[in-house]
Amino acid sequence: MGAQAQSPTPIRILVGAPAGGSTDTLARVLAQELSRLLGRRVIVENKPGAGGNIAAEAVAKAAPDGNTLLMSFTSHAINASLYSNLPFDPVRDFTPLTCVATSPSVLVAHPSLPARDVRELIELARAKPGRLNFAIGAIGSSLHLAGDAFKMQSGVYIVNIPYRGTAPAIQDVLAGQVELMFAAVGNAHTHIRAGKLRALGVTSAKRLPAFPEVPAINEVLPGYESSAWFGLFAPGRMDAALTSVLSDATRQAVAAPEVLRRFETEGYNPVGNAPEEFGRFVQAEITRWRRVVKFSGAKPE
Numbered sequence: 421m422g423a424q425a426q427s428p429t430p431i432r433i434l435v436g437a438p439a440g441g442s443t444d445t446l447a448r449v450l451a452q453e454l455s456r457l458l459g460r461r462v463i464v465e466n467k468p469g470a471g472g473n474i475a476a477e478a479v480a481k482a483a484p485d486g487n488t489l490l491m492s493f494t495s496h497a498i499n500a501s502l503y504s505n506l507p508f509d510p511v512r513d514f515t516p517l518t519c520v521a522t523s524p525s526v527l528v529a530h531p532s533l534p535a536r537d538v539r540e541l542i543e544l545a546r547a548k549p550g551r552l553n554f555a556i557g558a559i560g561s562s563l564h565l566a567g568d569a570f571k572m573q574s575g576v577y578i579v580n581i582p583y584r585g586t587a588p589a590i591q592d593v594l595a596g597q598v599e600l601m602f603a604a605v606g607n608a609h610t611h612i613r614a615g616k617l618r619a620l621g622v623t624s625a626k627r628l629p630a631f632p633e634v635p636a637i638n639e640v641l642p643g644y645e646s647s648a649w650f651g652l653f654a655p656g657r658m659d660a661a662l663t664s665v666l667s668d669a670t671r672q673a674v675a676a677p678e679v680l681r682r683f684e685t686e687g688y689n690p691v692g693n694a695p696e697e698f699g700r701f702v703q704a705e706i707t708r709w710r711r712v713v714k715f716s717g718a719k720p721e
Contacts, residue, residue, distance in 0.1 A: 430461040433489045433652070434479055436472030442604065442686075443472075446520055446650050447491035449682050453673035464491075471495045471560055471720065473506065480508035484515065484658035486666055491520070494562035494648045497705035501713040502560045503720055510706065515658040516651065516699040517667040520674055521688040524624035524647040525566055527637065528608050528617040530596045538621040538640040541600075545576035552578045555598040557586035560718050565709060566602040566623055566646035568716040573641045593617065604648070605630065606687040623647060630687070649705075650688075651698060667695050 433451055437443040444466060451462040467475035472495045482488035495502075500510045508514075527538070533552075535541035545552050556564040559582055571578055581598050583589035586607060593601045594616055602623070609630065611617040621637035622628050623646040638644040652670050654663065673679055674692035683690050693701070 429487050430463050431458070431487055431489060433462060433464050433491050434475040435464055435466050435491050436468060436470075436475030436495075437466065437493070438468045439466050442523065442606075442648070442688075443491055443493045443650055445686060446683075446688065449679055450491070450520060450652070450670065450673050453676050453679050454669055457669045457672055471499050471502065471558075473499060473503065476510070476514075477507050479653065479655055480513035482655045484655040484662075486654065486658070486662050488655065489517070489666070490514070490653040491650065492653055493650050494705070494709075495560065496651070496653075497702060498560055498562065498565060498709045498713060500706045501710040502718060509656075511699075511703060513656040515654040515656055515663055516695050516702060517654055517663065518670050518674065518695065519649055519651045519691040519693050519698045519701060520670070521683055521690050522647045522649045523604055523606070523688050524622055524628060525563055525602045525604050526608050526612070526622050526631070526634065527570070527600065527620045528593065528603055528612065529600050529620055530593055530598075531615065531618050532596055533599050533618070535620065536618070537635065538637055541620055542574045542576055542640070545574075545578055549577040550579055552600060553581045553598045554578050555589035555593050555601040556580050556582050557589045558582070558584075560713075560720060562646065562648045563602045563604070564718065565712045565716060567600075568718075569646055569712045570602075570637065570641070570644065572712060572715045573644055602646075604687070609687065647689075649691075649701075651702070663695060 433447050435444050435447045447464045455462045479490035535544045554567045592598045612619045619634045625645050671692040674690050
């Protein structure tokens with residue numbers, strides 16, 4: 421890491437989401453540990469807008485010198501299909517460093533809904549097509565498409581009610597204005613424990629330790645899985661040696677005890693895989709979400 425340590429230039433991690441959100445929180449936790457490991461100042465800059473594309477474009481056009489990185493999220497793969505004219509290629513114009521963490525979500529319902537689990541929900545939705553509603557915090561988000569993947573696989577018609585953000589969406593579900601929502605575990609945990617929301621199923625491949633009594637949705641819909649992911653990228657065509665330095669440091673940061681503690685507190689599952697593995701994962705995600713985006717008919721806001 422010597423070449424990195426000698427540079428007085430700070431490393432910028434661009435985040436295509438507002439301060440305080442999941443991606444921003446993870447980036448700041450990571451930046452602090454990377455500063456220690458690399459012996460350089462690592463700062464986070466928020467460039468929200470266009471589903472993360474503004475920050476992504478800035479990194480895609482930056483010099484591949486290791487000074488400008490991107491902390492991105494599931495939308496990096498979704499946007500490849502959601503936007504018809506991206507000003508960058510989501511694979512070719514980026515060097516994958518590592519997947520930092522994943523975050524499963526949970527399908528929640530207002531307690532007044534007569535369905536008590538996923539199987540009963542599917543039966544109810546089939547009996548009353550178009551009568552039930554999903555609250556969604558943002559068009560094209562991973563939580564929006566988790567719902568559309570659920571509808572596509574189960575063959576039900578549930579209406580999407582879009583909101584300007586997760587907070588107002590979950591408030592309307594809590595108030596009983598909308599029956600259903602896919603929510604991040606961290607956002608729903610307290611309400612579930614308080615009995616204000618009913619957890620019908622989790623989107624992870626297996627049940628979560630935090631909710632061992634809540635089935636995975638794929639116990640009813642085999643193959644269903646939808647976890648948000650967060651990953652670190654550099655500009656495309658980065659030198660292999662520099663890629664290795666940055667990836668190794670990031671993976672060490674993800675494994676650091678303080679980082680692991682923060683991730684656990686916030687409800688994230690640490691990953692820290694190799695660049696090649698992360699690159700293959702991103703390509704597979706682009707393919708996977710293409711079918712769901714087409715099914716949903718979603719258009720950028």
